[in-house]
Amino acid sequence: MARRIDKSSVPAVTVPRLATYLRKLRELRARGVERVSSKDLAQMIDLNAAQIRKDFSYFGEFGTRGVGYEVQRLIDEIARCLGLERTWNVVIIGAGLLGTALARYRGFSEQGFRLVGMFDSSARVIGASYGAGRVRSVAELEEFCAAQTVDIALVTVPAHAAQGTIDRAVAAGITAVLNFAPIKVFTPKDVIVRQVDLSSELMFLSFHLDRGSD
Amino acid sequence: MARRIDKSSVPAVTVPRLATYLRKLRELRARGVERVSSKDLAQMIDLNAAQIRKDFSYFGEFGTRGVGYEVQRLIDEIARCLGLERTWNVVIIGAGLLGTALARYRGFSEQGFRLVGMFDSSARVIGASYGAGRVRSVAELEEFCAAQTVDIALVTVPAHAAQGTIDRAVAAGITAVLNFAPIKVFTPKDVIVRQVDLSSELMFLSFHLDRGSD
DNA sequence: GAATGTGAATTTATTCACAGCA
DNA sequence: TGCTGTGAATAAATTCACATTC
Numbered sequence: 001m002a003r004r005i006d007k008s009s010v011p012a013v014t015v016p017r018l019a020t021y022l023r024k025l026r027e028l029r030a031r032g033v034e035r036v037s038s039k040d041l042a043q044m045i046d047l048n049a050a051q052i053r054k055d056f057s058y059f060g061e062f063g064t065r066g067v068g069y070e071v072q073r074l075i076d077e078i079a080r081c082l083g084l085e086r087t088w089n090v091v092i093i094g095a096g097l098l099g100t101a102l103a104r105y106r107g108f109s110e111q112g113f114r115l116v117g118m119f120d121s122s123a124r125v126i127g128a129s130y131g132a133g134r135v136r137s138v139a140e141l142e143e144f145c146a147a148q149t150v151d152i153a154l155v156t157v158p159a160h161a162a163q164g165t166i167d168r169a170v171a172a173g174i175t176a177v178l179n180f181a182p183i184k185v186f187t188p189k190d191v192i193v194r195q196v197d198l199s200s201e202l203m204f205l206s207f208h209l210d211r212g213s214d
Numbered sequence: 215m216a217r218r219i220d221k222s223s224v225p226a227v228t229v230p231r232l233a234t235y236l237r238k239l240r241e242l243r244a245r246g247v248e249r250v251s252s253k254d255l256a257q258m259i260d261l262n263a264a265q266i267r268k269d270f271s272y273f274g275e276f277g278t279r280g281v282g283y284e285v286q287r288l289i290d291e292i293a294r295c296l297g298l299e300r301t302w303n304v305v306i307i308g309a310g311l312l313g314t315a316l317a318r319y320r321g322f323s324e325q326g327f328r329l330v331g332m333f334d335s336s337a338r339v340i341g342a343s344y345g346a347g348r349v350r351s352v353a354e355l356e357e358f359c360a361a362q363t364v365d366i367a368l369v370t371v372p373a374h375a376a377q378g379t380i381d382r383a384v385a386a387g388i389t390a391v392l393n394f395a396p397i398k399v400f401t402p403k404d405v406i407v408r409q410v411d412l413s414s415e416l417m418f419l420s421f422h423l424d425r426g427s428d
Numbered sequence: 429g430a431a432t433g434t435g436a437a438t439t440t441a442t443t444c445a446c447a448g449c450a
Numbered sequence: 451t452g453c454t455g456t457g458a459a460t461a462a463a464t465t466c467a468c469a470t471t472c
Contacts, residue, residue, distance in 0.1 A: 007422065011441065015421050019414035023396060037453060045398050050443055050456090057455060065454040066450045082417045083424025090416075101315035102412075107396070111413050113420075152419055176419040178412075182237060182321070184259050192422045194415045198316075198392075199325050200233035201408050202304075203296045205366055205390040206327075207229050208221065208406045210297025225463065251431060264434090264465055271433060279432040279471040 005081070010058045015082070017055055020045055022078045029071050037068035087112050089149050091174075093165055094156035095120035095128065095135045098180055102154060103130040113152070117144055121161070138168060145172035152176045159183040166193070219295070224272045229296070231269055234259055236292045243285050251282035301326050303363050305388075307379055308370035309334035309342065309349045312394055316368060317344040327366070331358055335375070352382060359386035366390045373397040380407070 024044055028036060042049035056062050059081045063069040079085060090113050092099045102108075103118055115132040119141055128135050136144065144150070153169040155162060155177055162181035169177060170191055177193045179185060182200070187193055238258055242250060256263040270276050273295045277283040293299060304327050306313045316322075317332055329346040333355055342349050350358065358364070367383040369376060369391055376395035383391060384405055391407045393399055396414070401407055 013441070015418050016411070016414045018421075019411070019417040020398065022417075023413075024398075039453080046400065048443060049453095050445090051441090053453090053455060054442080061455070063454055064450065065448070066452045068453065081421070083420040084417065086424075088416075088420055088423065097315040097318050101311040104311050107413060108416065111416065113416050151423055152416070176423050178415055178419060184234065184238075186260065192419055194418055196410065196412070196415060197230070197233070198410070199237075199321060200230045201392055201410060202302075202322065202325065202327050202366070203233040203236075203298065204229050204408055205392060205406055206297040206302055207232075207295070209302065209365055209390050210300075227463070253431075262465060263431095264467090265463090267431090267433060268464080275433070277432055280430045281472065282431065 005059055014055045014058060017047075017051075018078050018082055021052065021055070022075065022082070025071055025075045025078070029075060034071055035068050036071055036074075038063075040068075084112050087114050088151040089114055089116045090152045090154060091115070091117040091119060091141075091144075091150050092132070092154045092156060093119045093138060093141070093169065094158075094161075094180075095122075095125045095130065096156060096158075099154070099156035100130045102156065103132050116148065116150065119144075121157075138165065141168055142172040145174065150174055152178065154178045154180070156180045219273055228269045228272060231261075231265075232292050232296055235266065235269070236289065236296070239285055239289045239292070243289060248285055249282050250285055250288075252277075254282075298326050301328050302365040303328055303330045304366045304368060305329070305331040305333060305355075305358075305364050306346070306368045306370060307333045307352060307355070307383065308372075308375075308394075309336075309339045309344065310370060310372075313368070313370035314344045316370065317346050330362065330364065333358075335371075352379065355382055356386040359388065364388055366392065368392045368394070370394045 021041065024041065038049040038052045042052055060077065062074055062077045090108065092103055092115065095118055099118070103115060108115060118130060118132045118135045119138045120126055120135050121138045126135050126137050153174045155165055157165050159181045162179060162183050163185050166177055166179065166185050166187060170187055175191050177187070177191065178196060179193055180196050182197055185193060235255065238255065252263040252266045256266055274291065276288055276291045304322065306317055306329065309332055313332070317329060322329060332344060332346045332349045333352045334340055334349050335352045340349050340351050367388045369379055371379050373395045376393060376397050377399050380391055380393065380399050380401060384401055389405050391405065392410060393407055394410050396411055399407060
């Protein structure tokens, strides 16, 4: 039986780590490994073993003392914790270089994320096709979301358009956004926004590279 | 005079925040704003004002008590802290969907990151051109890096190839890597690796979306 | 008076260390 | 004996609160 979890009691940093564990566990399963200890897993992903056990402990008890974890069971448990037992419908807003690259990427569907629509504001790309049916006008977004469930928006518009675009997505009922535009956006607090920010990652590297002020 | 900073005394989370401040400050400058307080800036990016001041304090004193910060001065200071006063040479390894999208993206050069080469292992794409000269074979990487400085590698190869690719980049003398492959890679400790992980971001969203176990 | 810069207090996250169970 | 699960201890990050300076 699925234990009821208070999500606010789960540290924010635990969730991306669960995704990492899941990935490694699937790799182990593919190699035919059936059992693993927190110590082994920790070594494989360069982490403290207690960290892994504590991360699991927010959700339940998945292992056997003295033995370890059964790989398949752990995969199932983590997938359930992450909400991956169902499929989530995704739209991409912004059919530029990045948006179209994401649309053609097959990795999402493998994880249970299904691209159901693609939107742009430019007449130049509306009607084109990139693996998710034709590109629609953002003006149709609200109507589209009314006709079918849309859970997540990937926003790949230019920075100056991001806030307006996300306002529109939220108005259409979307409550989860992955924002690739390099700008902090404001949303109602029941909307989850994650930022993917390449220039900030590059700056992180340049900060550490810069040996001048070491 | 540039103060000498011990980078290990700067919290890891401070660095990406500096990138955020820089972005907002440039926006303010573009709008003609000449002065800003930590309180104002905090409001604009939804942060605590003391956080901002503390972040700056690791690097020096950039403001004037009772007055605030001069926007241009602050931009210059942060850019210097982040190592952005010089240009960094970047290569992209992996000329797939994402790699070619990144190669065509103009945002990098605006920030002082210059794409100087692109590599792939597949004969199908070697020789093609995407805005950084022709795609070279990864076999040429070491030779290429010997002939010119390469500071950063963006790695956009499939997961199974990522560790080998990064080993190769490190052998060629590259010490900073932005890894888009969904796998944890191991490197010598003087090499900085940052991970950009879309599927983990999507899982973060699905975790919070999943109202079943709220 | 107003806003910075920073120790002190608080909160959050990580790691230790061991009781408890197979 | 071996490894989990978890309180207690430690470390790291954030926020408070105020002395300091313009």
